[in-house]
Amino acid sequence: MRLRLDAELEQITEQLRALARATDRLHGLLDAVLAISRELELSAVLHRVVTTAMDLVGARYGALGVLHESGEYLEQFIPVGLSEQERADLAETGFPRGKGVLGFLIRHPVPLRVDDIRSHPASAGFPAGHPRLRTLLGVAISVRGSIYGDLYLSERRDGQPFDAHDENIVVALAGAAGIAIENVRLFEQARAGSEQFQRLLLPTLPDLRPFDAAAIYRPAAQPHPLGGDWYDAILLPDDTLAVVIGDVVGHDLHAAAAMASTRNMLRALLFDRRTPPSAVLAQLDRTLQAITDNPVTTVSLARIEPAGPAWRLHWSSAGHLPPLLITPDRQAEYLNAEPGLPLGVSIEHPRPDHTHPVPPDATVVFFTDGLIEHPGHPIDQSLAELAELATAHAALPLEDYVQTLADHHPSDGHDDIAILAIRTPHT
Template structure:
């Protein structure tokens, strides 16, 4: 019986070579997967970074710098289209050195001609290895840095082209590839969502601020005093605050001023502020003095008919006397007024009393202080001085120093300066109301509380 001979075994060296090749292929695939994972993680981080911004200019710049980081580009820009969609109305750049920016000083930013215009009119992704060879190339203005490669992608918001993202010159000297293009296309999609979100944030913020301002009064003619007020919202988008102020002449020839702060930053706080201010005006005419009685009745009334959040307030009457004026005030847990005379500052510290909506039956103290001719009294909310990084006393001290340095300004300019240079961190809204006593003798006041012209 014959037997079939067994095939010879392949040499060991061949098996080893094939195994090495397979291991190399697996290692390459693993490396490619790791690279893809790293790119996806980078893309996710980029999208999250863009989505955190709540200011449009910051979002646009973040889009540019993030795109540059993702593909290793030296230069980047984002051109925003005008309403016609034909020309660039804004051009946000990144990557230019100080000397390169100086070389371009006086050169108008691109309006959308040449290769940039090609992407505007043909919004498909554009990848160019040599800009000068492109049919749409129109050259660069004098002083422009050398750029050879370009990657351009349109950014759309709700289906409409918002602008174009441009990248140039990979740092490794290589032209942009398909992976770069795919990454930037994905980023552009996230950028469009971020732009739309920040637009909505700005609309909410603007509407909230407008609503807040509608609730605050325009100060009436307070002669012989000069009065000025300012309100500034917090930087948080959509922030609604409960800060408020008011000033009115009363039938007994006293001028009433009030400033308050409803705890909270929402519609409920704003609505409570409007209720409180309106009710206080009525009580001031009905219960003329003292301020503590008015605050007491306000607290009881609000407790009986509303669900008022905790509120701080300072209510004052500037009352005539034979040789000038007297400040007569009571506070409900509020910061003390600041009195400024001849560049000397003094906080009128006194027993503050409880805030409103804490205990309506608690006794409220009254305080009085003569007001020298030419004195300025500043009432303000805590948003003007609060900063978690330092104590309230430090904020008050800085405000007093700021007020003393600028009290010589016209009163409206004075309160604006305090609001512009405030010692707080800006996390809360702020309101300021200032009253300035005349330098001359007290004029006669009519029965209606309005001095004659």
């Protein structure tokens, strides 16, 4: 009697352990689905799918093969788990295209468990330098009803072959992966369309001779449908160059529309009024508040005017960051001055004007805050890093110069970036 009770208790205990393992796996699967759904870049989603599947079943190796649109072979292969030496050994082999057992799964997209790869009828062996794998669990990933690719796992760390529980959880993960892949593809299409729309709103700089000019817009690394950063530069009838950099608060269609309307109004005012930048900004602010519901906007409006053999920067700021002056001998100076209130805050406060000499062959850099903001760094540190970067590359042609600033900026990339650089003529 005692022996039978002990046996039953042991059976119940094992069932409880199995239930606990199943519960842990279910929680692991749910956590994995959430993690995958948070990724917003396709490459990150695909890599996360592989690493998550490996974690869920305790596999040493994993890979995801993406099918060519013909569905006949793999056009992309994402391996995980290879050591540096194994990667080096396979460097000249190239990634698998879908032969052997991998090809069998392409032709028969149902879950595949193999305890001994070499004994499988479709096995074609391993290329030189490839780890000698024994077990395989393969599951197809479908997107909108079509096979997108295959998820492969090999070698459980405990040395056991893959079992039905492993297969079930990987099949469930593959279903979630298909949805995540579709979502991120749709998001990337929408983002690409938004970026194209944003760029269409920004001007192509005209011929500004005798000045040299270049500008760049870079969308945020994190997803924002649209942004409000903009720049502009136009030659005025009085032989001066007007330069504008601005940033509308927000990241949506409203911000983009507000940016476009503000830029167009400002252009009209610049041609109509031969007045100081402060007066132009004051009139712009009154007009915007009278006829629009535009969000708060920061702007820096400058005129580069002849001043004897050199030039003079005459500017007014509506809450915007100061321009950065790089002299011909590569000295950097932020033209700090009273910034004034952003547009859309109050039309009662006066707007100050500022002037500063600009020598020939100098570069003035106007930029939005996305270039320097970083939550982990003080603003002064980011400004110092930008000044160092700007002086180190000041000899570059301006197109390369703004590209370099946008590529190596000190910010965390959470916001859009607009940069406009102007270089004064030689003497």
